[in-house]
Amino acid sequence: MAKSVQKKTKRDAAKSTGVSPMVIRRLPRYFRYLRELIRNGKLRISSGELSEMMHVTASQIRQDLNCFGGFGQQGYGYNVNYLYAKISELLGVGEGYHAIVIGMGNLGKALARNPMFEKRGVDIVGMFDISPAVIGEKVGDGVVLPLSELENFCLDHTVDIAVLTLPKEAIESVVERLIPLGITGLWNFTGKELDHLPPDMLVENVHIGDSLMTLCFEMRCREKGEKQ
Amino acid sequence: MAKSVQKKTKRDAAKSTGVSPMVIRRLPRYFRYLRELIRNGKLRISSGELSEMMHVTASQIRQDLNCFGGFGQQGYGYNVNYLYAKISELLGVGEGYHAIVIGMGNLGKALARNPMFEKRGVDIVGMFDISPAVIGEKVGDGVVLPLSELENFCLDHTVDIAVLTLPKEAIESVVERLIPLGITGLWNFTGKELDHLPPDMLVENVHIGDSLMTLCFEMRCREKGEKQ
DNA sequence: TAGATTGTTAATCGATTAACAATC
DNA sequence: TAGATTGTTAATCGATTAACAATC
Known part of the structure; x- marks a missing residue:
């Protein structure tokens, strides 16, 4: 049922520019893949599935996304639309x-x-x-x-x-x-x-x-x- | 007098793609700065001087360049034209x-x-x-x-x-x-x-x-x- | 509940920096 | 020679991967 998880973790901080440059450089890539998933009508995705698509480890994906808080849900994975919205927000899309x-x-x-x-x-x-x-x-x-x-x-x-x-x-x-x-x-x-x-x-x-x-x-x- | 040092070190290997991706990604940047140094008529440069220009550590510059062999000379630094030639060669400029x-x-x-x-x-x-x-x-x-x-x-x-x-x-x-x-x-x-x-x-x-x-x-x- | 998959910690790996002996 | 600066090793730092407990 994938109710969107809003819980803030300790590391929610990631204050201002406190995020590793390597992670930042990967965010636009997540943005692009999520955009494609949405275009294809995919509603949920696990780090494992995404890792195959993107040719990176599932571990890295979970680690990366967690720099900004818990966007996923145990046993379910990630809600594509929610994750896309969150990453778009991070990247200032919609900031106009x-x-x-x-x-x-x-x-x-x-x-x-x-x-x-x-x-x-x-x-x-x-x-x-x-x-x-x-x-x-x-x-x-x-x-x-x-x-x-x-x-x-x-x-x-x-x-x-x-x-x-x-x-x-x-x-x-x-x-x-x-x-x-x-x-x-x-x-x-x-x-x-x-x-x-x-x-x-x-x-x-x-x-x-x-x-x-x-x-x-x-x-x-x-x-x-x-x-x- | 800066006679160009051709000595091959053990690590001369760096065989085919055996060079760290981070180093490879920095090579074009060295290429650009050396090009500028040549345009400005500079004949020699030390890793320290170059590090100030490029906003990286001198240590990194020496480490990077040494992946491909000894391009410099103790007590003198690097001959700009020689270093430029070597890096151009690595990058396939002149390969046509x-x-x-x-x-x-x-x-x-x-x-x-x-x-x-x-x-x-x-x-x-x-x-x-x-x-x-x-x-x-x-x-x-x-x-x-x-x-x-x-x-x-x-x-x-x-x-x-x-x-x-x-x-x-x-x-x-x-x-x-x-x-x-x-x-x-x-x-x-x-x-x-x-x-x-x-x-x-x-x-x-x-x-x-x-x-x-x-x-x-x-x-x-x-x-x-x-x-x- | 059982299965799946995250969040998160710990282990590994790689890259950067510091230090210094080699040497021009 | 003395001074400078590299080449190179060792120490530190950061990033990636593996592992697993938490939990949906």
């Missing part, structure tokens, strides 16, 4: 974060048109560039504004996150401007490490190329292995 | 890998136009799609071909890597076709986990959205912290 994209080159446009933001409850409310060639262009369901409008725009709208897809040369000056505008999350694709930020400014750096190099490393290892 | 991009939507185009491939020694030799709207279009310095040409193309060219930026519904059938064509590296942006692949097929999955969610998680943690 508002984002702007700065730099509408190929990558900026690709991201802005990507359904990913919507799926994750992040709303793109504005897009900016300095090039007259793209200003005024419609991308997704918005229009690219001149970067000079940044301040005015942020006075009129709540903006939490800035997606930085501009050339790395321009990033420092833009981040300077973002700080007083109340933006506290930077999703940084420029490849430039951002230093000396205010303590309440969170940054997530993305280096897509690193992933390609990891693949190349493995390909090369295999080749070397074959040659011997 | 050839890649095709399958699925020329926004993301496919953004990647194909990205200087990242060139910087990392990977050459995009072909681009494919099924939509007449993009077939024939010039992207970067190539032209999008119809997916039906895939087999013919791969007979005429050496292709090592396929960049998968097509809709996840189409991926299974495409990967089936890639296997007999000699492609052994998949860079998978579809979000669909690939199972049941031949053992010599390497896959690197990219989930950009996971990084956004990590940022949102942290933002939410901070908010919760502030409220208390």
